[in-house]
Amino acid sequence: MLGHLQKRVALVTGGGRGIGAAIVRRLVDDGARVAFTYSKSKDSAIALEQELRMLGAEVLAIEADNSDIEQLGRAIVEVHARFGRLDILVNNAGIAIGGVVGQVGMEDFDKQFSINVRSLFYASQEASHAMSEGSRIINIGSVVAERAGFPGYSVYAASKAAVAALTRGLARDLAPRGITVNTVQPGPVVSSMTEGFEDLVKSFVALGRLGRGSEIASLVSYLAGPESSFITGAAITADGGFLA
Numbered sequence: 001m002l003g004h005l006q007k008r009v010a011l012v013t014g015g016g017r018g019i020g021a022a023i024v025r026r027l028v029d030d031g032a033r034v035a036f037t038y039s040k041s042k043d044s045a046i047a048l049e050q051e052l053r054m055l056g057a058e059v060l061a062i063e064a065d066n067s068d069i070e071q072l073g074r075a076i077v078e079v080h081a082r083f084g085r086l087d088i089l090v091n092n093a094g095i096a097i098g099g100v101v102g103q104v105g106m107e108d109f110d111k112q113f114s115i116n117v118r119s120l121f122y123a124s125q126e127a128s129h130a131m132s133e134g135s136r137i138i139n140i141g142s143v144v145a146e147r148a149g150f151p152g153y154s155v156y157a158a159s160k161a162a163v164a165a166l167t168r169g170l171a172r173d174l175a176p177r178g179i180t181v182n183t184v185q186p187g188p189v190v191s192s193m194t195e196g197f198e199d200l201v202k203s204f205v206a207l208g209r210l211g212r213g214s215e216i217a218s219l220v221s222y223l224a225g226p227e228s229s230f231i232t233g234a235a236i237t238a239d240g241g242f243l244a
Contacts, residue, residue, distance in 0.1 A: 003030030004225040009083040011076065012036040013066055013123060014093030016045030018191045019140065022213030023090055024048065024059070026221050032088065033058040035079045037072070039065045039093075058083075066093040066119040067111065076126045088224045089127040091120040092140040094159075096193060098152040109155050116159035117166065124170055124181070133178030136224050139167050140216075143187040143239040149204060160185075164235040171233030180232035182223050186216045187239025206241020 010027045014020040015036025021044070027034050034052075038045035038061060049061040060082055064075040080086055094116045097108040124137050131137075144153055145160040164183050171181040188194055188201040189211040202208055219238050222228055237243060 003032075004227075005030040005032035005088070005221075008032045008087040008224075009079065009085050010034045010088035010090065010224065011079050011086060011127065012090040012092055013064075013072070013119075014038070015090075016041035016048065016061070019186065019189060019213045019216050020090075020092040021048055022217040023092060023220050025052070026214065026217035027088070027090075027224065028052050028055075028057045028059060030221055030225070032224075033083055035060040035062060035075075035082070037062050037064040037066070037075050037093065039063070066115050066123075069119060069122045072119055072123055073126055076123065076130070080130050085132075086127055086130040087132075087134070088136045088138070089123060089131075090138045090140065090220060090224075091123055093119065094140065094142075096153065096156040098156070100152045101154060104155055112155050112159045113162070116156075117162045120163060121166060121170075128174060128177075128179060131177075131179055134226075134229070135179045136228075137170065137174070137179065137181040138220050138223050139163050139181070139183045140220075141167075141183040141185040141235060143185050143237055143242050145185060145235070146237070146243055149242070167235065168233045175232060180223075180228065182228075182231060182233070183235040184216060184219050184223065185235055185237040185239070187211055187237065187242035189213060189216060204242055205239070206244045209240065211238065211240055 016038030142160040144157040
């Protein structure tokens with residue numbers, strides 16, 4: 001744990017499984033002290049916390065539902081109280097509810113925007129109060145912000161396009177304080193979202209395979225570190241050529 005994030009404190013939302021867990025592992029490997037939130041993945045979140053602590057890492061798992069901004073706010077306060085600072089926020093938590101036009105209920109529409117956009121803005125706003133110059137906010141968007149790719153994802157795609165737009169605005173707002181804000185847009189990755197559809201999804205990817213959570217985490221690691229200090233307001237795609 002002698003990486004480029006020594007002495008830094010990170011919070012990853014939705015870090016109990018999938019891409020979020022891969023990001024937690026990578027930031028720990030890079031030397032950061034890492035807190036992460038979880039909601040429905042309690043068993044895997046606690047197991048991840050215990051595993052990393054046994055390796056000597058300073059890790060804190062916090063139960064918090066991103067659809068509830070009060071819970072999210074308390075999580076941010078808890079991180080600052082525990083570690084005394086907050087340098088990196090990774091807004092990873094998100095949901096996708098499929099459905100073609102005519103089948104999507106407004107409750108599902110609102111839920112996707114609430115978690116994918118509203119909570120991201122709230123977490124960024126609250127975390128920024130605790131951040132100093134050189135801090136990083138990294139939002140996990142999606143390649144569907146550029147190309148929906150499949151029927152049934154219009155609302156999800158719209159929410160992720162909003163993430164990219166919000167990132168640009170936040171980058172402008174926080175630039176005077178030396179805080180950078182960027183979006184990572186993963187393409188198809190091995191996850192519960194692609195389970196059962198792997199062969200179909202791979203056919204749309206130039207490299208002919210799905211991505212790995214560790215590959216997304218490596219990009220997050222770069223954006224969290226000092227060498228990315230001149231990058232802000234960017235939407236960087238890691239999609240294996242899905243958009244090529």
